[in-house]
Amino acid sequence: MNAPPRPRPTLAVPWHSLRLRFVLSILLWVSLGIGAIWYSSIRLFERHVEASYHEELEVHLRELARLTRLDAEGAPKLTRPLSDPRYEEPLSGFYWQVSLPGQPPLRSESMTRGALDEGIAHSPNVVHKVLGGPTGPAITYGFTRPAPGGHVLHFVIATDQRHLDRLVRDFTRELTVWLVVLAVTLLATGIAIISFGLRPLDRLAMAISRLRSGGSARLEGRYPAEIEPLVDDLNAFIEQNTEIIARARVQAGNLAHSLRTPLAVITDEAERLAESGQAPEAAAVLLDQARRMGQQIEYQLARARSSAGARLPGTASALPEMLEPIVSAMRRLHRDRTFVLDADPQAAVVLPIDPVDLSELVSILVDNAGKWAASRVVVAVRRAAGGVEISVTDDGPGMTAAQIAEACEIGRRFDEAMPGAGLGLAIAREIARDIGATLSLAALAPPARGLCCRVLLPG
Amino acid sequence: MRLLLVEDDAELGRRLGDRLRGAGFAVDLATTRADAEAWPEMEHIDAVVLDLGLPDGSGMDLLRHWRGGRVDTPILILTARGSWQDKVAGLNAGADDFVVKPVRFEELLARLNALLRRQSGQRESALEAGGIRLDPITREVTLDGAPLQLSRQEFRLLHLFLRRAGHVLPQADIIEHLYELGELRDRNTVEVLVGRLRRKVGTQRITTQRGLGYRFEK
Numbered sequence: 001m002n003a004p005p006r007p008r009p010t011l012a013v014p015w016h017s018l019r020l021r022f023v024l025s026i027l028l029w030v031s032l033g034i035g036a037i038w039y040s041s042i043r044l045f046e047r048h049v050e051a052s053y054h055e056e057l058e059v060h061l062r063e064l065a066r067l068t069r070l071d072a073e074g075a076p077k078l079t080r081p082l083s084d085p086r087y088e089e090p091l092s093g094f095y096w097q098v099s100l101p102g103q104p105p106l107r108s109e110s111m112t113r114g115a116l117d118e119g120i121a122h123s124p125n126v127v128h129k130v131l132g133g134p135t136g137p138a139i140t141y142g143f144t145r146p147a148p149g150g151h152v153l154h155f156v157i158a159t160d161q162r163h164l165d166r167l168v169r170d171f172t173r174e175l176t177v178w179l180v181v182l183a184v185t186l187l188a189t190g191i192a193i194i195s196f197g198l199r200p201l202d203r204l205a206m207a208i209s210r211l212r213s214g215g216s217a218r219l220e221g222r223y224p225a226e227i228e229p230l231v232d233d234l235n236a237f238i239e240q241n242t243e244i245i246a247r248a249r250v251q252a253g254n255l256a257h258s259l260r261t262p263l264a265v266i267t268d269e270a271e272r273l274a275e276s277g278q279a280p281e282a283a284a285v286l287l288d289q290a291r292r293m294g295q296q297i298e299y300q301l302a303r304a305r306s307s308a309g310a311r312l313p314g315t316a317s318a319l320p321e322m323l324e325p326i327v328s329a330m331r332r333l334h335r336d337r338t339f340v341l342d343a344d345p346q347a348a349v350v351l352p353i354d355p356v357d358l359s360e361l362v363s364i365l366v367d368n369a370g371k372w373a374a375s376r377v378v379v380a381v382r383r384a385a386g387g388v389e390i391s392v393t394d395d396g397p398g399m400t401a402a403q404i405a406e407a408c409e410i411g412r413r414f415d416e417a418m419p420g421a422g423l424g425l426a427i428a429r430e431i432a433r434d435i436g437a438t439l440s441l442a443a444l445a446p447p448a449r450g451l452c453c454r455v456l457l458p459g
Numbered sequence: 460m461r462l463l464l465v466e467d468d469a470e471l472g473r474r475l476g477d478r479l480r481g482a483g484f485a486v487d488l489a490t491t492r493a494d495a496e497a498w499p500e501m502e503h504i505d506a507v508v509l510d511l512g513l514p515d516g517s518g519m520d521l522l523r524h525w526r527g528g529r530v531d532t533p534i535l536i537l538t539a540r541g542s543w544q545d546k547v548a549g550l551n552a553g554a555d556d557f558v559v560k561p562v563r564f565e566e567l568l569a570r571l572n573a574l575l576r577r578q579s580g581q582r583e584s585a586l587e588a589g590g591i592r593l594d595p596i597t598r599e600v601t602l603d604g605a606p607l608q609l610s611r612q613e614f615r616l617l618h619l620f621l622r623r624a625g626h627v628l629p630q631a632d633i634i635e636h637l638y639e640l641g642e643l644r645d646r647n648t649v650e651v652l653v654g655r656l657r658r659k660v661g662t663q664r665i666t667t668q669r670g671l672g673y674r675f676e677k
Contacts, residue, residue: 253540253542256539256540256541257512257539257540258539259539260539260541260559260560260561261468261471261539261560263560263561264471264539264560264561264562265468265470265471265474266561267561267562267563268471268474268475268478268561268564269474271563271564287563290561294560294561298541298559301541301542302542305542325547325548325551326543326547328550328551329546329547329550329551330550332550332551332554332555333550333556333557335577356542356544359543359544359547360542360543360544363543363546363547364543367543
């Protein structure tokens with residue numbers, strides 16, 4: 001028997017899946033975490049850079065005050081340039097200004113145009129604000145110092161806001177890149193962990209799939225401690241179910257057996273009564289009722305067998321192998337007919353159908369064909385749209401459309417001289433229904449003679 | 460024709476035995492697998508009617524035992540288990556036909572005779588030779604078209620002769636095929652029986668082959 005194809009875990013994630021839940025949770029968690037880190041880092045950096053700037057500017061302001069002297073004319077002069085050379089570069093964004101009422105203000109060489117608002121320097125305490133500068137908004141510091149003659153010196157120093165903004169922008173950009181990389185890495189790691197963690201569930205899904213397809217009779221494999229009890233319980237349930245069904249089949253068989261033997265005695269007694277001519281009517285009634293009872297036993301037993309088997313997991317029928325013993329038995333049963341098994345190699349398949357049911361169904365059709373055939377019965381297996389088709393074709397008289405319509409009725413017989421109870425096709429139809437197959441009968445088109453019964457098995 | 464009927468149900472066994480005897484067969488009855496397996500003189504049994512459900516084992520195993528031991532007697536399974544799984548297994552184990560209980564006696568008889576006919580290579584259901592026609596199902600015998608009344612033993616003997624028409628039948632073979640196990644057997648009885656049959660079918664039809672037996676001339 002061919003091993004059934006192993007089902008592969010599907011890559012598509014269904015909407016209601018644990019995997020999707022985990023991925024979405026991780027995505028949310030990573031996004032929130034990384035977002036919070038991103039926001040707080042930028043804020044912290046801004047504050048840190050601002051504090052550094054402010055501290056630096058305040059130092060520069062105090063250095064400016066320390067280096068400022070009044071010359072002979074009473075105008076402010078620096079004893080030496082500020083230590084930071086950026087105040088020397090034209091329009092560098094670093095500016096200072098010293099003003100004394102009645103004197104032209106002294107400005108840094110960098111300030112080739114414009115002026116700083118000396119209004120900021122209105123008290124001996126350092127005051128700062130963002131004000132307009134020569135090259136745009138500038139963080140401006142100012143304070144006053146008394147000068148000889150009762151005058152007040154106004155010291156103002158400024159740095160363009162853009163420098164601070166650029167630093168923050170550069171930091172933000174770099175931080176964003178690294179945090180995105182971190183987020184992607186975290187997400188990928190999370191997905192990998194989910195896959196690893198859920199792998200036993202994937203294996204369980206495959207084991208269940210194999211069970212359903214008939215590849216195994218129980219859930220196979222070892223599972224983690226959290227899943228193992230579930231698998232053990234399921235296996236125990238399956239075994240119990242199988243046993244119950246097997247027992248039910250045996251009991252149904254036993255019941256039929258225990259009814260049929262006394263029924264055979266009743267039939268015999270009725271026949272004797274009929275032959276004796278003593279009570280022909282009573283004998284006829286007895287014979288008819290005994291025949292009906294026999295029919296019902298056979299029909300109900302076959303139904304019980306197939307409807308129980310149709311729900312049995314882990315059963316599989318291998319085609320065309322399972323047809324060989326049937327054809328071989330029919331060659332023995334109908335020795336003057338030729339039976340041909342014509343199986344397409346492409347149709348070799350293992351189907352999740354109870355072999356007892358399928359062989360019952362096919363046997364009924366082949367036996368019927370053997371009874372009616374003139375000389376030859378062909379049992380063919382082919383791939384067909386929607387599954388695999390088993391066809392049984394004979395070269396007998398065939399059937400009319402009306403006969404085909406009635407053929408599957410219980411007890412319908414078209415030739416009373418033929419052995420049988422007229423139940424075969426009715427049982428075949430029930431089994432086909434139970435196993436999800438489609439049974440159809442068709443007379444061969446003239447000039448050919450005969451009947452073709454087709455069973456389309458899904459899968 | 461001598462049959463072995465293997466049936467554990469005493470009532471059904473008795474009834475079937477009576478019916479088959481009435482149809483012209485000598486019938487031996489075995490009620491267990493052990494009895495049937497150890498049945499003496501299997502080579503003289505012309506056909507077996509076998510029930511599959513026996514109290515001490517499966518009739519299927521018995522079937523395999525016989526076929527494994529090269530017993531080629533036609534075997535008809537008569538069972539209350541009617542699934543095709545059982546039928547296919549039985550046929551593939553060497554059974555020649557399969558009948559499910561309850562069965563009308565005529566059908567059983569027809570199937571049994573069909574097996575015997577097949578065994579002897581005949582196609583027609585009635586046996587015919589030398590102007591005599593014997594229908595084993597209806598038990599009608601005609602001589603040149605006229606009905607012929609025969610006793611049960613005479614019918615059995617004629618049936619045996621017609622199945623082996625043209626062949627010499629040793630007296631011992633006639634005894635084995637005509638009498639059931641345990642029935643009183645006497646060579647003189649056979650001679651008397653052959654004599655009676657000769658008178659009814661014509662002396663020229665059954666010739667004595669001295670020291671060998673009898674032959675029914677075709």
